[in-house]
Amino acid sequence: xxxxxxxxxVYYGAIHALSDLSFGVNEGEIVALIGANGAGKSTSLxxxxxxxxxxxxxxxxxxxxxxxxxxxEVVRKGIIHVPEGRKIFAPLTVLENLEMGAFLxxxxxxxxxxxxxxxxxxxxxxxxxxxxGGTLSGGEQQMLAIARGLMSHPKLMLLDEPSMGLAPxxxxxxxxxxxxxxKQGTSILLVEQNAKMALSIADRAYVLETGxxxxxxxxxxxxxxxxxxxxxLGG
Amino acid sequence: xxxxxxxxxxxWIVKTKILGILFFVVIGAFVIYALGQALTNNPSLFLQQxxxxxxxxxxxxxxxxxxxxxxxxxxxxxxxxxxxxxVGAFTSxxxxxxxxxxxxxxxxxxxxxxxPAQIIGAITVVLASMAICALLAFTIExxxxxxxxxxxxxxxxxxxxxxxxxxxxxxxxxxxxxPNYITYKRPFEVKSWFIGPSGFGTIESGxxxxxxxxxxxxxxxxxxxxxLSLLLVLQYIVKxxxxxxxxxxxxxxxxxxxxxxxxxxxxISITFALGAALAGAAGVLYAIAYPQVYFTMGIIPGMKAFxxxxxxxxxxxxxxxxxxxxxxxxxxxxxxxxxxxxxxxIAFSLLVIVLLIRPKGxxxxxxSEKV
Ligand SMILES: Nc1ncnc2c1ncn2[C@@H]1O[C@H](COP(=O)(O)OP(=O)(O)OP(=O)(O)O)[C@@H](O)[C@H]1O
Ligand SMILES: [Mg+2]
Numbered sequence: 001x002x003x004x005x006x007x008x009x010v011y012y013g014a015i016h017a018l019s020d021l022s023f024g025v026n027e028g029e030i031v032a033l034i035g036a037n038g039a040g041k042s043t044s045l046x047x048x049x050x051x052x053x054x055x056x057x058x059x060x061x062x063x064x065x066x067x068x069x070x071x072x073e074v075v076r077k078g079i080i081h082v083p084e085g086r087k088i089f090a091p092l093t094v095l096e097n098l099e100m101g102a103f104l105x106x107x108x109x110x111x112x113x114x115x116x117x118x119x120x121x122x123x124x125x126x127x128x129x130x131x132x133g134g135t136l137s138g139g140e141q142q143m144l145a146i147a148r149g150l151m152s153h154p155k156l157m158l159l160d161e162p163s164m165g166l167a168p169x170x171x172x173x174x175x176x177x178x179x180x181x182x183k184q185g186t187s188i189l190l191v192e193q194n195a196k197m198a199l200s201i202a203d204r205a206y207v208l209e210t211g212x213x214x215x216x217x218x219x220x221x222x223x224x225x226x227x228x229x230x231x232x233l234g235g
Numbered sequence: 236x237x238x239x240x241x242x243x244x245x246x247w248i249v250k251t252k253i254l255g256i257l258f259f260v261v262i263g264a265f266v267i268y269a270l271g272q273a274l275t276n277n278p279s280l281f282l283q284q285x286x287x288x289x290x291x292x293x294x295x296x297x298x299x300x301x302x303x304x305x306x307x308x309x310x311x312x313x314x315x316x317x318x319x320x321x322v323g324a325f326t327s328x329x330x331x332x333x334x335x336x337x338x339x340x341x342x343x344x345x346x347x348x349x350x351p352a353q354i355i356g357a358i359t360v361v362l363a364s365m366a367i368c369a370l371l372a373f374t375i376e377x378x379x380x381x382x383x384x385x386x387x388x389x390x391x392x393x394x395x396x397x398x399x400x401x402x403x404x405x406x407x408x409x410x411x412x413x414p415n416y417i418t419y420k421r422p423f424e425v426k427s428w429f430i431g432p433s434g435f436g437t438i439e440s441g442x443x444x445x446x447x448x449x450x451x452x453x454x455x456x457x458x459x460x461x462x463l464s465l466l467l468v469l470q471y472i473v474k475x476x477x478x479x480x481x482x483x484x485x486x487x488x489x490x491x492x493x494x495x496x497x498x499x500x501x502x503i504s505i506t507f508a509l510g511a512a513l514a515g516a517a518g519v520l521y522a523i524a525y526p527q528v529y530f531t532m533g534i535i536p537g538m539k540a541f542x543x544x545x546x547x548x549x550x551x552x553x554x555x556x557x558x559x560x561x562x563x564x565x566x567x568x569x570x571x572x573x574x575x576x577x578x579x580x581i582a583f584s585l586l587v588i589v590l591l592i593r594p595k596g597x598x599x600x601x602x603s604e605k606v
Contacts (some may be wrong), residue, residue: 011354075496089484099477100484104496150497175260 001060001154002027002187003079008057008067010040010047010211014088015045018211020057025156029186030178032198032219033073034232035208041191042084044208047160048189050074050080061156076104077153082162084191090134093115094125097144099132101151111151118147121177139170146177156187163194195232199223207232259592273572279431279447284571285564288361290455292563293462297517298540299547299555300469301510307550308486310388311380314395317537318402319372323364323518324528325359325412328419330363332486337422337495357422361461363518369508370517376507381500406530419526426451458520465513472509473552482506486550522563535579540564542586549601561585 003025010018018040025031035041042068046052050071058066064191066074071132089097098118100109119126122143128136133144142162149157159178163171179201184190192198199205205222207215215225222228248254255510274281298320305313330336337356381399383391406412431448438444473479484492485502491545521536522528524528537581547558562582569581593599 049494051493071490071493072496072498075494081489081494083494087488087494089487089491091487092480092483096480096483099480100492100495100497103477148495204474 002029002062003189004058004060005044005048006058006060007082007137008047008054008059010043010052010054012043016211018047018054020206021211021213022057023213023216024190025187028185028187029203030182030190030201032195032202032205032222033189034038034189034195034198034228035195036203036231037193039208041115041208043055043158043211045081045083045160045189045191047149048074048158051081055075078153079152079158080149080152080156081158082145082149082160083145084160086138086141088133088136088141088144088148089123091134093130094133094136094144095129096147098125098151099127101148103164104152114151114153118150121180123145139167140173142166142170146174146181150181150186153188156189157181158189158191160191161193162190162199163192171197185196195228196223255591259588262588269572270568276602279449280571283449284567286451286455288564288567289378290458290558290563291566292560293458294521294524295536295540295543295562296556296559297462297465297513297520298536299544300466300552301514301543301558302541303547303549303552303555304506304510306544306563308482308503309380309384309391311391311395312541313404313510313596314392315375316514316538317533317535317540318406320398320514320518320521320537321369321406321528321530321533322371322402322421323368323515324522324532325406326364326367326379326515326519327422327522328362328528329416330360331422332420336360338418353423357457360422361516364515364519365512366515368511372507372511373504375443380507392584401417403530403533409467412528412530416527416529419522421523421526423453425452425454438504454524458524461516465516466552469509469513470552476500478505478592482571487545497587517566539579539582542583546589546596548593548596551596551598554596554598567572 001024005024006022007020008018009020010023014206021040021044023031023033023044028231033041033044042053047054047067050066050069050073054067057067058065058192061074061077064204066077069077070138088098092100098115099111100149102114105111105114119129124140125144126149127141133141136144146159148163162178166174176188178188178190190198190202199219199222202219204217205219206213207222207228215222215228223233270281296314299317300317302313305311305316335342337353337360339359340355341349341352344352357424359365375398379394384392407414427450429436429438429444429448429450431445433445438450444450449477471479474480481492481497481502482505484495485495485499489499492502518533518538521532540559543558543562544555545558546561547554547556550557563581565585566578569577573581589596
């Protein structure tokens, strides 16, 4: 496995947010992580990306233990976390936001080339490149957040609710983009409220409930599971 | 719950804050009138005060920039900043009086023209103080503030006050800076010029300058040029360089900046060092202008620069600069036209007035971002 999370326990002070949680992502996969509000989806991603550290358990990325590695170092190893709520640097321009995404890249020519590719994929961002990020619409900000993540050449991308607050057309578009990114070789761990969409593009899925995996399997199986239909697919 | 007053006139008065605005308009009009009077009655006296105020304001600006940058990135009022300024002044005192650092270039190349050699010497003195202050702030940040990064903000604030006292009273020890007022030796000779209706000329020692003219010195020119060029360098760093962009990213949202691979601790250290370097330069310029150094010399300029940063909108770099220029003018003009002992009181009441009208300061929009 590319990413292997094994029996991690994560706390916020006294709150036990993740208990003995295990899951994984294989090279080239899209894996969906679904669950209700407060289940611990964002906490899982923050723990992988190094913003939080588990009290015990292990996280291995490409055979290397990263559970106590700092967030900056995790990026260097090839994991990028596109956080919930986009978290665009509002006072920085679109271009500067992208430059921050490429913070650890040192090859100037490569950065320029990446920038061109990103603008090709997201023409709207090119039009707005000198505008402060905070002035973009919600959909544009989500595009920018993903684009910024791509600037670091990730091997694995963690996406936290990319469809949040977007109109259905835009949701379709975002999921199409995620699929394309995956086709070009980036593995994806996708956290979503929109379980239907997430399961439709995922290879495998995990269902998280109060810090525990309650169900896992390939996406189709999960989609057809009666309790999932009941709880997440509005059946 | 209190009963709401239904009278539409009173409601309107409350809603538009008309009384407060009126009050400040009246005060503002009076101040403008009084300044206009002062200008027409005795233009040279007035303009002389403006020149003096600019000299002070440009020094305050350098200190205020550090306050505002550090606040912007870690939301800390660094009360030790004024003492870093003091250390900058003392560093130059030692480099000049003990090591003759200001003469190194002349000594090395005796045939070089004197004037540029002097300038190179003076710049070296300033750079040395900047480097020492940067190192000092870097160390303070690592030892005192970094361990408190996740602690409540008040802890870091109290620590800053502690550091401030430490620098002052460690400095007061006899084998450090001593508790005495020490005369400062300037790295160059003072030259003064007059400009006015009777023309422009050099002021020779022992000769009174023509009346109705404004006097300014090479110190004034140096302070203005140094302060402006440091501001431009800072503005370039913050706006154009990768590290400057990272500073703004960390200031806005530290966790997300870390998710980009930005080492936020390193960025914060660099910000402290940069702010302190500016305070160090200010310390040298201040000591050159008012040639006396002592261990508590940082307190009042530090306070004034802090007020300037708040008046300008803490967190905003142009704001700090504007606030500092206003503080400089307020101080010299009130000393000249109201009363010298009152000047600090008046300068500080400016803080109250500006904050009443614009709680975030003059350029304070940016400070409204969430923490
Ligand atoms: N900073 C924090 N301090 C204390 N508790 C927290 C903190 N962040 C999250 N929690 C708690 O941890 C649990 C998991 O939160 P998390 O944000 O991971 O949920 P989530 O699955 O992402 O939910 P959502 O779908 O609403 O985003 C929740 O009970 C939450 O209240
Ligand atoms: Mg979440």
